[in-house]
Amino acid sequence: MPRLARSEWYDLTRDMNWTLAYVTEEQAWPKDLSNGYGVSTEQWWTWDEPYKITYPEYVHNQAGKDASVYAINAVVNRSKLFEQLDPGWKSAIVAHYGAIAVPEYVAGIGEARMGRFGRAAAWRNMATYGTLDETRHGQIQSYFPYTLLDKEPRMDWAHKAFHTNEWGAIAARSLFDDMFTANDAVSTAIQLTFTFETGFTNLQFLGMAADAMGVGDLEFSALISSIQTDEARHAQQGEPTMKILVENGKADVAQKLIDHMFWRSWKVFSLLTGLSMDYYTPLEHRRHSFREFMDELINKQFLDQFRDLGLEKPWYWDDQYQAEQNWLHHAYHLGVWFWRPTVWWNPDAGVSPQERDWLEEKYPGWNDSFGKYWDVITKNVRADATENTLPETLPIVCNMCHIPVCTPAGYNAGFLNSPDPHILDYKGRRYTFCSEPCQWIFEQNPARFQGHESLVDRFLGGQIKPSLHPDFEGGTITTTHLAGVLDYMSVSMEEAGQDATDYAWAFEERDAAGIEAS
Amino acid sequence: MTSVSDGTEGRKKMVGPIVRGMDAQFCEAMINAVETDNPDTEVIVDDQGGYIRIGVERRCRLTRATLEDELGYTFRLSDIEPNLAGFSGRINVSDDEIIWHLDREG
Ligand SMILES: [Fe+2]
Ligand SMILES: [Fe+2]
Secondary structure, eight states, X not given: OOOOOGGGTHHHHHOOOOOOSSSOHHHHSOTTXXXXXXXXXXXXXXXXXXXXXXXXXXXXXXXXXXXXXXXXXXXXXXXXXXXXXXXXXXXXXXXXXXXXXXXXXXXXXXXXXXXXXXXXXXXXXXXXXXXXXXXXXXXXXXXXXXXXXXXXXXXXXXXXXXXXXXXXXXXXXXXXXXXXXXXXXXXXXXXXXXXXXXXXXXXXXXXXXXXXHHHTOHHHHHHHHHHHHHHHHHGGGHHHHHHHHHHTTOHHHHHHHHHHHHHHHHHHHXXXXXXXXXXXXXXXXXXXXXXXXXXXXXXXXXXXXXXXXXOOOOTTIIIIIHHHTTTHHHHHHHHHHHTGGGSSSXXXXXXXXXXXXXXXXXXXXHIIIIIXXXXXXXXXXXXXXXXXXXXXXXXXXXXXXXXXXXXXXXXXXXXXXXXXXXXXXXXXXXXXXXXXXXXHHHHHOHHHHTTOOOHHHHHHTTSSOOOXXXXXXXXXXXXXXXXXXXXXXXXXXXTSOOOTTTTGGGGOOOOTTSOOOO | OOOOOXXXXXXXXXXXXXXXXSOHHHHHHHHHHHHXXXXXXXXXXXXXXXXXXXXXXXXXXXXXXXXHHHHTSOOOGGGGGXXXXXXXXXXXXXXXXXXXXXXXOO
16 A cells, blocks of 8 residues: 655644634743743744654654563563672662652653643644653653662662752752753753753763673663663754754854753763763773763764854853863762762772772873872771761852862862852852852842752751761761751661772772882 | 863764664664765764764765665664664754754864
8 A cells, every 4th residue: 555755744743833813922832931032933833853753653662662671671680680780880870760760750841841832833742752751761760770679779769869858869959940840941942952962861871871781781771772762852852943043043042051051961960970980880891981971972972963053162161161071070979979978879989999090091190189089088998997088067069050069179180270169149148159150050040049048058047957976986877967967868877878899999909010009 | 270172173073873782683784774875985883882873974874775675674764763872963854864964164
């Protein structure tokens, strides 16, 4: 039976655009939910997705994707695969599920908003698939850790983390609220689908898939690369939205939206992916360093994509962004390891002599800048003084990215002009920022951010009750001064992060001619 | 303060599919099809285990007909999606071919 080519009927089934008669455009597409930035309705109706799919094709593909990934899960569950994984790698996936599973589900809200308030029928059609995609990602990344619960109880943070006041969860909520939960449809297309998905999700979902194959975690590799096949499609809502803004003289709007979300995405991925790739993944299975993956996936692939659409590098690219790529995630790693009771996974120090050689090779100067902190930590561990390697209070937290301010480490490593945080006094309140771009994002739209309280603001404001134990004995979290903070974060003593290998790395010696680790 | 070059100037811009490293036969067919559909150009294949990056400078074409030849069975182009983990460049999907491209000079 002869069939029509898809292109002969595609537009007809897709383009259900409405000419409004009973309500005004502002009533049907309120600015808060869909900021048209002054572009006319007729122009928005030219929106045309470059990656086309029909509903029957979509359903067929998605059913097949789920069938194959769930089949791998079922087989792997009957094996001893998980037990045999490296402890650092386990930490990377426990961190992944807590940081990603529920936010994926929440991303469905952003997609659904575009599915209703997108400014063309073609766009709303693509966003409907995106809504179903993100629902799938939320479900599958809740289910897989669920099947691992008897092997790793902290897998329940896949569901729990986003509902707590754990500091990483506060940072993630702030980011995702800004990007899609509390964003209008047009800005969401630029910030979520274009900046975050076309750009940064590749780091965690492709880069980590490569490492997972090396590690032998077939299930995780299959899972995240399958998710990324959805992302690759629905991320294509960004390009046509951007094209219309650029063609209608609104390139500055698109540029500002990208500059804003590129920076916030960089921060959170250097925290999650940076640590996983350069410290948690077992050395022999690291495909590339985090920096090398950044170069491949962001600094080439993504930069080419947005420059091709007529946009330019963000204003902070050369001075701030390039510099931070040399030091930021090393500082984050040091902080996360030191404040390890405050996270739901077991941070892997990842600084055995061989790992330090690798870090020095990938990040020349690492030993002189970051290695020296680990020298002190190593000495303390060897002297059985681990209480000196645990925190007693909170660090300064940035009022934009909500990640601890690490400027002294960047300054000491030679990449910043000053160790000081950036301070802004605004309407009677003092705000602290980790970087100039974080402050710039705040100042672009203070009303959007001014009311939000960082973890430290909450502590100083009395929402968090410090629990000051007089008998600090060290070593275990039962006696740290942070007990009240952990309580606030919903981190129980059993869950609080510990060194992933029980300090094995600190006792490894260099062989033969090498220098000794301490 | 150390300043670092971002290396974007003067390098080749590569475009093309990034295939999931799951189905070896399919990966092989994709590589061969891209080579056939882009004659007289260098096709760069970077196998990262979990994914395989296939790259051609500036413009990469993949046709349904060639992919069917390689696979040995009929194939709807949309069925590529479960194996397409990403791509570099911009994509354009039509009935019988996919083009990845980058157009901006410099
Ligand atoms: Fe997703
Ligand atoms: Fe997504």
